Amino acid sequence: MKAKRMSFGAAGALFALLSLLLFVAACNGDDGDADPTATEPAVADPIATEPAASETTIDVSLSEFVIDPSIDTAQAGTITFNVSSDGAIFHNFKVVATDLAPDALPVDEALFAADEEQVDVVASTADLDPGEQETLTVELAAGSYVLICNIPTHYQAGMTVAFTVE
Numbered sequence: 001m002k003a004k005r006m007s008f009g010a011a012g013a014l015f016a017l018l019s020l021l022l023f024v025a026a027c028n029g030d031d032g033d034a035d036p037t038a039t040e041p042a043v044a045d046p047i048a049t050e051p052a053a054s055e056t057t058i059d060v061s062l063s064e065f066v067i068d069p070s071i072d073t074a075q076a077g078t079i080t081f082n083v084s085s086d087g088a089i090f091h092n093f094k095v096v097a098t099d100l101a102p103d104a105l106p107v108d109e110a111l112f113a114a115d116e117e118q119v120d121v122v123a124s125t126a127d128l129d130p131g132e133q134e135t136l137t138v139e140l141a142a143g144s145y146v147l148i149c150n151i152p153t154h155y156q157a158g159m160t161v162a163f164t165v166e
């Protein structure tokens with residue numbers, strides 16, 4: 001009899017302990033539900049559900065008499081040209097949309113330059129002194145482009161290179 005009573009007492013203590021643990025667990029659970037960030041309904045982000053727009057960054061070095069882009073092909077979308085004037089004289093950088101070959105753009109003989117009135121110049125930096133940089137961000141559709149420097153005589157001297165957007 002005595003042993004049985006002790007057994008009931010132990011069971012009662014265990015029950016009390018379990019009840020306390022459950023109560024603590026329940027309180028923690030309530031705290032979690034009260035977290036405002038956890039109860040916000042998930043809102044569909046219309047931008048996030050669209051296909052990711054392509055973003056490409058290209059380093060372009062200008063020098064005598066070369067235009068040297070880090071890549072010559074990019075995905076259609078936002079293209080950022082980080083243009084560095086790395087030569088001893090000033091240069092500029094222009095993106096021309098054209099199906100013509102890099103050395104086949106019409107030339108204005110009086111200006112000693114590619115004739116910008118006869119081609120589609122879609123973006124252009126300022127004239128950049130040696131050591132100067134300019135960042136040019138352009139939305140480019142798929143197609144053929146030519147990258148040039150159009151300081152007089154520079155295009156004819158070879159500052160022209162093909163660039164493809166896919």
Ligand SMILES: [Cu+2]
Pocket residue numbers: 062063090091092149150151154159
């Ligand atoms: Cu140049």
